[in-house]
Amino acid sequence: MALNISGILDVVISHAMASGHFERVNGHEPQNAPGRGLTAAVWVDGITAARTSGLGSASARLIFNVRLYTSAIQEPADAIDPNLLTATDALLRAYVGDFDLGGTVRQVDVFGQHGAALEARAGYIQQDGALLRVITITLPVIVNDLWDEVA
Template sequence: MALDINGIVDAVISHAMASGYFERVNGHEPQNAPGNGLTAAVWVDGITPVRTSGLGSASARLVFNVRLYTPMVQEPADAIDPNLTAATDALMRAYVGDFQLGGTVRQVDVFGQHGAALEARAGYIQQDGALLRVITITLPVIVNDLWDEVA
């Protein structure tokens, strides 16, 4: 079985789009500073086999970064973090609630059974001379039986 990366990425992106919080949702890490409002971007961070694989095939842990961006120069400044946090909450709720991402994965690894758990971390990045407030969600998912073990 091959990794259905397009189906999985589409499922991750569709939750962001359905939340209603974002002006744009990218399936890649942006090369330029996003515009005004909230932007979400999704990209793969890593792939590793997991120990719960079967005897004839290996399952994998696929980790996504889901980064939420907004400019730091906007008014009211007091709304920046609450807006990002509300959008983060909506996505975390969606990923936990649809823990099989529409049947494309075995599970979202919510509690970190196979590594780092689902989490969100806030920070700042500088891009194209613009300071952006960001929250990066680490979204680990487990995909069953990706690679056949052949003697």
């Protein structure tokens, strides 16, 4: 079985788009600072074999970064984190609620059964001379029986 990366990525992106919180949603890590409002970007961070692979095939743990961006220099400053956290909450709720991402994966690894758990971390980054407030969601998913083991 081949990795259906387009299908999985489409579902992850569509949850962000459907939330209504973002001015734009990118399917890649942006090379330029995003524009006004909230932006979300989704990209693959890594892939490893899952510990629960069977004897005849290996399952995989696919890790996505879902980063939310907004300018750190805006008014009112007290609204920056609440706006980001509201959007983060909507995405976490969507990813946990759609546990198998529309049937494209076995599961979102919510509690970290196969490594790091679903989580969100806040921080700041500089991009194109702009200071951005960001929250990066680590979204681990498990894909069943991805690679056949052949002797």
